[in-house]
Every structure is written in structure tokens, then in C-alpha cells.
Amino acid sequence: MKKLAFLILITSLTLFANEPKLTGKKVFQTYCWGCHHQTAMAFGPPFSEIAKKRTKAEIEAYIASPKSMYKAFGYKRTVMTQLHLNAKELDLISNYILSFKGKK
Numbered sequence: 001m002k003k004l005a006f007l008i009l010i011t012s013l014t015l016f017a018n019e020p021k022l023t024g025k026k027v028f029q030t031y032c033w034g035c036h037h038q039t040a041m042a043f044g045p046p047f048s049e050i051a052k053k054r055t056k057a058e059i060e061a062y063i064a065s066p067k068s069m070y071k072a073f074g075y076k077r078t079v080m081t082q083l084h085l086n087a088k089e090l091d092l093i094s095n096y097i098l099s100f101k102g103k104k
């Protein structure tokens with residue numbers, strides 16, 4: 001019985017250690033890359049541009065709901081996909097966007 005518990009502990013520790021760490025860059029590559037680039041204009045504005053004019057809270061609000069934010073951001077309409085990111089992903093991606101502030 002002790003042996004089994006030990007085995008379970010080791011297995012879960014190994015699984016945990018192997019789990020790739022989620023980063024802002026990964027969130028970007030998974031959800032945004034098709035429409036946004038870091039510093040170049042794509043279908044959507046570049047992250048460097050967004051970082052220049054928005055706060056972290058504004059960025060998170062926009063991703064959470066483009067439809068309720070686009071007017072406040074000065075757009076006539078929105079074509080950005082409604083994504084469903086969790087709080088952790090929102091935090092990582094908004095920090096990632098803000099890391100391009102001042103970059104060309």
C-alpha cells in the first residue's frame with residue numbers, strides 16, 4: 001500500500017514537472033497570431049501600437065468582449081473574434097502586449 005502511494009506521488013510529480021508552462025507568447029500564438037503581429041500591422045493593429053495607447057485593464061476588457069468595447073476604442077465596427085480566455089490567459093496576454101511598448 002505504501003509502495004502504491006509512493007508510485008502515485010512520483011507519477012503525479014513527473015506529470016506536473018512535464019506540463020509546459022503557459023506564457024503570454026503561447027497565448028498569442030494560439031489565439032491572436034492569425035490577426036495580430038507584435039510590431040507590424042496585420043488584420044488587426046500591432047501589439048506595439050496597442051501598448052502605446054491602452055492600459056492593462058482596457059486591453060483585458062477588449063479581449064474579453066470586443067463587442068462591448070469597440071465604440072469606446074474609437075472603432076465603427078468590430079470584426080475581432082469573440083474569444084473565451086480565462087483570467088490567467090488574459091493576465092499573461094495583456095502583459096505580453098504591454099511588453100512591446102516602445103518597440104518598432
Ligand code: HEC
Binds near residue numbers: 031035
Ligand atoms: C479574427 C481576427 C482577430 C483575432 C483572432 C484577434 N484579433 Fe484583436 N483585433 C482584430 C481587429 C480587426 C481589431 C480592430 C478592431 C476590431 O475589429 O475589433 C482588433 C482589436 C484588438 C484590440 C484593441 C486595439 C486597440 O485599438 O487598442 C486588442 C487589445 C486586441 N485586438 C487584442 C487581441 C488579442 C490579445 C487577441 C488574441 C488573444 C486577439 N486580439 C485576437 C482582429 C483579431
